[in-house]
Each structure stands twice: as C-alpha cells, then as structure tokens.
Amino acid sequence: MxxxxxxxxxxxxxxxxxxxxxxxxxxxxxxxxxxxxxxxxxxxxxxxxxxxxxxxxxxxxxxxxxxxxxxxxxxxxxxxxxxxxxxxxxxxxxxxxxxxxxxxxxxxxxxxxxxxxxxxxxxxxxxxxxxxxxxxxxxxxxxxxxxxxxxxxxxxxxxxxxxxxxxxxxxxxxxxxxxxxxxxxxxxxxxEKGNNSFRFLFHGEEGHSSIPPKSSAVGKMAAFIHDVENKPPKLRMTEAVEVTLKALAPFKSKAEAFVMRNPGLFSPILKKVLLKNKQTAAMLRTTVAFTMTEAGSGHNVLPRTASCVANIRILQGDTVEGILAYLRSLGHDFEIAEEIMVNEATxxxxxxxxxxxxxxxxxxxxxxxxxxxxxxxxxxxxxxxxxxxxxxxxxxxxxxxxxxxxxxxxxxxxxxxxxxxxxxxxxxxxxxxxxx
Ligand SMILES: [Zn+2]
Known part of the structure; x- marks a missing residue:
C-alpha cells in the first residue's frame, strides 16, 4: 500500500x-x-x-x-x-x-x-x-x-x-x-493559551557564607517563588470553557446539565469541581510554573545574583503585561532579565x-x-x-x-x-x- x-x-x-x-x-x-x-x-x-x-x-x-x-x-x-x-x-x-x-x-x-x-x-x-x-x-x-x-x-x-x-x-x-x-x-x-517564559533576576550581596547578610539573592528568589505559588492569578470562567460545559450538558444527569448550561450562575460550584483536575484547572486561570533556577558557583560563596525561569500560560482575557504587573504587585524586588518567549492568548x-x-x-x-x-x-x-x-x-x-x-x-x-x-x-x- x-x-x-x-x-x-x-x-x-x-x-x-x-x-x-x-x-x-x-x-x-x-x-x-x-x-x-x-x-x-x-x-x-x-x-x-x-x-x-x-x-x-x-x-x-x-x-x-x-x-x-x-x-x-x-x-x-x-x-x-x-x-x-x-x-x-x-x-x-x-x-x-x-x-x-x-x-x-x-x-x-x-x-x-x-x-x-x-x-x-x-x-x-x-x-x-x-x-x-x-x-x-x-x-x-x-x-x-x-x-x-x-x-x-x-x-x-x-x-x-x-x-x-x-x-x-x-x-x-x-x-x-x-x-x-x-x-x-x-x-x-x-x-490556545499564550505561552510565555521569563527569567526573573534577584540581587544579593556577594561574599563569604560565614558572615551572611540578612537576606540573600537565593532567599529573595525563594520567597518570590513561594509567594507566586501561593497566590496564583485569579480564577475565571472563560467563554471557551463555557462552550465545553454546554456541549457536555446533554449527556449528564438533569441536575448536572442544569448547572452546566448556566455556568455564569453556578460559577462557584463549577470552579470547585474543575479545580480538582490539573487539566481542567489549567483552563480556569493563567498558570505560572517555575521551571529553572540558577545561582551560586561554590558551596560556601554567597552569589551576587539568583534567577528563576517561569513558564506562564496566559488565559483569554489576561494579557502578558497584566500578568507581569500582577507579579510586580506582590512586592518582590526583581528584574526581568530575559524574555525567552512572549505570546498573548489567541x-x-x-x-x-x-x-x-x-x-x-x-x-x-x-x-x-x-x-x-x-x-x-x-x-x-x-x-x-x-x-x-x-x-x-x-x-x-x-x-x-x-x-x-x-x-x-x-x-x-x-x-x-x-x-x-x-x-x-x-x-x-x-x-x-x-x-x-
Ligand atoms: Zn505536534
């Protein structure tokens, strides 16, 4: 053939x-x-x-x-x-x-x-x-x-x-x-969500680890990552998710179908259910995933800088600029050292x-x-x-x-x-x- x-x-x-x-x-x-x-x-x-x-x-x-x-x-x-x-x-x-x-x-x-x-x-x-x-x-x-x-x-x-x-x-x-x-x-x-990757850079004092400063570059970076993971961007029901729910509704029980046909009305319940699964949870918000970190060259040397890369998937309704503004609003002192990939949501x-x-x-x-x-x-x-x-x-x-x-x-x-x-x-x- x-x-x-x-x-x-x-x-x-x-x-x-x-x-x-x-x-x-x-x-x-x-x-x-x-x-x-x-x-x-x-x-x-x-x-x-x-x-x-x-x-x-x-x-x-x-x-x-x-x-x-x-x-x-x-x-x-x-x-x-x-x-x-x-x-x-x-x-x-x-x-x-x-x-x-x-x-x-x-x-x-x-x-x-x-x-x-x-x-x-x-x-x-x-x-x-x-x-x-x-x-x-x-x-x-x-x-x-x-x-x-x-x-x-x-x-x-x-x-x-x-x-x-x-x-x-x-x-x-x-x-x-x-x-x-x-x-x-x-x-x-x-x-499609917008696929972005940025490198965030944190500064600290260089020097010997025997006399450390109150906060180090690595510590600042870690605090940022911890904060972002605990305060992810807001949940939102988009039109793209609503049409999926409506298409599935006819195959569900009467009660479930009613909820799915009225996603606006039942948005709190639906969000709760969709959040249980990683796949569907990702459809509800812009996600930020930390994928790489880099700092230090010796086990007893304080690095001058520390950096981490975040892969950010932008949800419809959000923008790259808006999400970066949100990350800045968390109050950590960083620079964006590299824009590895920038794409808005389609x-x-x-x-x-x-x-x-x-x-x-x-x-x-x-x-x-x-x-x-x-x-x-x-x-x-x-x-x-x-x-x-x-x-x-x-x-x-x-x-x-x-x-x-x-x-x-x-x-x-x-x-x-x-x-x-x-x-x-x-x-x-x-x-x-x-x-x-
Ligand atoms: Zn392919």
Whole structure:
C-alpha cells in the first residue's frame, strides 16, 4: 500500500528539531522535502509549492473561485527519541501488520501524510476545490514554530492572503469516560493559551557564607517563588470553557446539565469541581510554573545574583503585561532579565461558524456516534501564528486515541494503527470533497 510506504518513508527521516537551530541537522529536513516531491509527483505538478524560510512548505491547491481560501496545517519536525524501551525503534517506521511504529506517526507526520494522500486521490479523480486550499507544513512546531509557522503566516500576511479558517493538529477522538459521559468525544481546540517564559533576576550581596547578610539573592528568589505559588492569578470562567460545559450538558444527569448550561450562575460550584483536575484547572486561570533556577558557583560563596525561569500560560482575557504587573504587585524586588518567549492568548474561534460546522459534519460522517466537543487548549500548536491571516482556527487530529496511545506522543512507543491512519485519510478526503 502506497500510503503506508509513504508514512514509513516520512518517519524514517529523523527530522528532530532543537531549540538551538545550530543543533538541528537541516540536511534531513531538506531530504524530507525531496522525499515528498518524489512520493507525490501529481501533487507537485498540480499544486504550487512555496518554500518559506527554506524548510516551511506551503502548497496552494488552486480552487475554482476567488473566495477566501482555507488552510490545512501540520508539522513534520518531531521531538527526539532513543531506541530504549521502544518495541520497534523510533525511526524504523516498522509495520507489524496492524500498526506503523515510530516518532511522528501521531505527532504529526501521520496527519501530514494523510492530508497529501487524500489530496492525491482527489487529484487523480480530477477534483477541483471550490476555493484555494493551502497546506501549510511547519518544521519547528515542537520548539515554538518561530522559523516555520510564524514565517509562513508572515508570508500570507504580506501577500494579503486571508483565510476563512485553519485546521491544525490538536484534540482527537477520545473515550467519553474521561469526561464522565458515555459517547466518544471529538475534541476540537478553539483557542490556545499564550505561552510565555521569563527569567526573573534577584540581587544579593556577594561574599563569604560565614558572615551572611540578612537576606540573600537565593532567599529573595525563594520567597518570590513561594509567594507566586501561593497566590496564583485569579480564577475565571472563560467563554471557551463555557462552550465545553454546554456541549457536555446533554449527556449528564438533569441536575448536572442544569448547572452546566448556566455556568455564569453556578460559577462557584463549577470552579470547585474543575479545580480538582490539573487539566481542567489549567483552563480556569493563567498558570505560572517555575521551571529553572540558577545561582551560586561554590558551596560556601554567597552569589551576587539568583534567577528563576517561569513558564506562564496566559488565559483569554489576561494579557502578558497584566500578568507581569500582577507579579510586580506582590512586592518582590526583581528584574526581568530575559524574555525567552512572549505570546498573548489567541482569540476564541467561532463555535457556530462555517468552519466548525464543516468539521463537525465531517466528524459525523467518519466517526458517527461521536460528540464534537469544543475546548480550550492548554498546550500550543502552530495554528496560533495564523491569528492575523485567518478568521478562525480549529485544532483537531482526526484519530481515535486511547489514553495509552495519547501517552506515547512525546513519550515512548509512538505508533499509529492502520485503522486510524486510513480513517484520517478518509477524514481529509471527505473534508476537502464536501467543502461549500
Ligand atoms: Zn505536534
């Protein structure tokens, strides 16, 4: 089967991205582009391909009208993996007859190949979409997407190409049990928190530890961290969480459903329940997580400075500036020494819009008896960069995944079942064929 061979070929190219671009082996990324050209000659004949920043691949499939185009996005970089504890090595693309093994099969080469397989069959059938479809393939999503997706979005902006919506990776079809409901849920991301990292610097007196001052740089830093962890940013129910609750309501008991349909009224109860789970708790507030600290060079020397890095995920309604002002208001004496990453929260996409409806309709055909569930993504995808060039962004990976399978993403033993892979091709074919 060609589709399987193509996915295997894609997985075997170890396109591992690194935060430091000098550590990345770019020759493999070049090979990946060449591999696609060889695997899909018809696509490369009929679609225009623009290489953005060398490795970003932006395909334009010309449609029959000048109406606003849409974007299907995926990324072909992967996180690193060693052979340890993998049943089949991560870059083997091994096919055991039921599953294709390897890094990227789920995140996100599986989707990229499925999109191209679907387009290839539609081209063979001489299908012309009603308007332009872009395939936007980033190459550094796992490390922030600044070289890939961000540059592709800039190119679209510069060329005044504005899209109706983008469909990118994100939620999947999962068992409803995790949300306490019977049917399977097709979880569609409609907004992303803003992902930020700052380094906070604290000053102290240098000197010998035998004659310490009243407060040290390390002590000041520790007090700050302790304070922030005990006084996190305010809880808030956003529209993105309200639509999730409303979508789940029909599957709950009468009393629960009533509460979920009226989140404004019952916000104190709902907050209490949602706070019990780390995942849902993160949807209720801007979170601050301290991830790195640095101070000192000797066990008996007082350091002049101490610093810590906080990863801050901004909730819709908050701003980066507002949260920094909040942290300053706690009264600790720090400087912001480094802005490692700065991103505001994205807008919340229209849950009643044309794009959402089309995704839902496609889900209903390919995954019948599944309930579409819009939700706020606490993790990030490339799609956030398309805010300015697209009316809406939806994040959905058309795969049915068990909890165990979800754990293999960025973990050990990642694979995609044949069934999932072919369903995904079917999903994208149906999606593109039935555009209105
Ligand atoms: Zn991904």
């Amino acid at each position: 060609d589709a399987i061979k193509h996915l295997q070929g894609a997985v075997r190219l170890a396109t591992v991205s690194h935060s430091d671009p000098y550590q990345t082996d770019w020759s493999v990324f070049r090979e990946f582009g060449e591999f696609l050209a060889e695997a899909y000659p018809l696509i490369h004949e009929k679609l225009e391909l623009q290489r953005i920043n060398d490795f970003g691949l932006l395909y334009r499939w010309p449609g029959s009208s000048e109406e606003k185009p849409l974007i299907l996005a995926a990324h072909y970089d992967v996180v690193a993996a060693t052979d340890e504890d993998w049943e089949h090595p991560p870059f083997s693309g091994h096919d055991d007859g039921e599953r294709i093994w390897g890094r990227g099969t789920l995140d996100d080469k599986g989707s990229l190949i499925a999109i191209l397989e679907a387009a290839n069959s539609l081209l063979e059938a001489e299908y012309v979409p009603p308007y332009d479809i872009y395939f936007a393939f980033g190459f550094d999503e796992e490390v922030g997407g600044e070289l890939g997706a961000q540059e592709i979005a800039k190119y679209l902006l510069k060329n005044k190409i504005h899209c109706r919506y983008i469909l990118d990776e994100g939620g999947a079809v999962t068992e409803g049990k995790s949300m306490g409901v019977e049917p399977d849920l097709a979880v569609i991301g409609i907004a 807008a919340i996409s229209d849950v009643k819009g044309e794009g959402m409806q089309h995704i839902k309709d496609t889900i209903a055909r390919i995954y019948p008896d599944t309930v579409a569930l819009p939700y706020l993504m606490v993790g990030g995808t490339d799609s956030r960069y398309y805010d300015k060039v697209s009316d809406n962004a939806y994040c959905f990976l058309p795969n049915k995944l068990s909890g165990k399978e979800l754990d293999t993403v960025h973990g050990r033993g990642e694979y995609i079942s044949h069934e999932n892979f072919f369903k995904m091709i079917e999903f994208y074919s149906d999606f593109m064929l039935n555009l209105r």
